[in-house]
Amino acid sequence: MIAENNKVVSFHYTVTGEDGETVDSSRVRAEPLSILLGHGNIIPGLEKALQGKSAGDKFETEVACDEAYGPRNQEAQQRVPKKYFAGAQKLKVGDVTVLSLKQGGQRMVTVVKVGMTTIDVDLNHPLAGQNLKFDVEVVGVRDAEEVELQHRHAHGAGGHEHA
Incomplete structure (x- = not known):
């Protein structure tokens, strides 16, 4: 199955900042990150890079600050x-x-x-103004459930309850 809008994509990632230091990695947790593609649940540049990928795909992508956390606002x-x-x-x-x-x-x-x-x-996000590098491994792609589409995000294996 191909990753496209309204599909749930599960993936592992490692992100490094401009200084080459690892900022975050899903690989230290047991589960990959799962998102509903096309609903703005992750930074736009990474969401675009996932489009068209399939389970088993491994890739690196650089995301410019404008497609990540935006430029720094010195007055914020x-x-x-x-x-x-x-x-x-x-x-x-x-x-x-x-x-x-x-x-x-x-x-x-x-x-x-x-x-x-x-x-x-x-008030800037700590990664604002930085171009980021992602090392990604797509673990799975599946059709979203109707409730996930209604809620505009992926749910875990046990479902999801809203307060």
């Missing part, structure tokens, strides 16, 4: 009260942490400055 900094961070007392400059948003949800941020009651953060 914000001063945030410490109460919005878990473990705020332990944070230091350069740490990547999760910011709890007032309206619900979370966002990855990088600590720029730590004050007495506030923390200045860089």
Whole structure:
């Protein structure tokens, strides 16, 4: 079966940044990543690279920052009260942490400055502005189930329940 929109594609990957360091790898986990292709569940450049592939295909692809996490916005900094961070007392400059948003949800941020009651953060994704290199092995391609199409993402072997 060929990977195309509305198919569930399972794959292992290793991603390296511009410095050649491994950023993330599914190979350290037992299961490959499974996504519903064509629904924006992964960065656009990798989603495009998976199109047309089949189980057993292995390939490398470079994804430009515009097709990954976008360019860095030098003005994307914000001063945030410490109460919005878990473990705020332990944070230091350069740490990547999760910011709890007032309206619900979370966002990855990088600590720029730590004050007495506030923390200045860089709101850019830590990989923003970087071209990324992916080493990919497609493990499987299957038809999506109707519920996956409705939910716009792949479900695991045991299904998926929404709150």
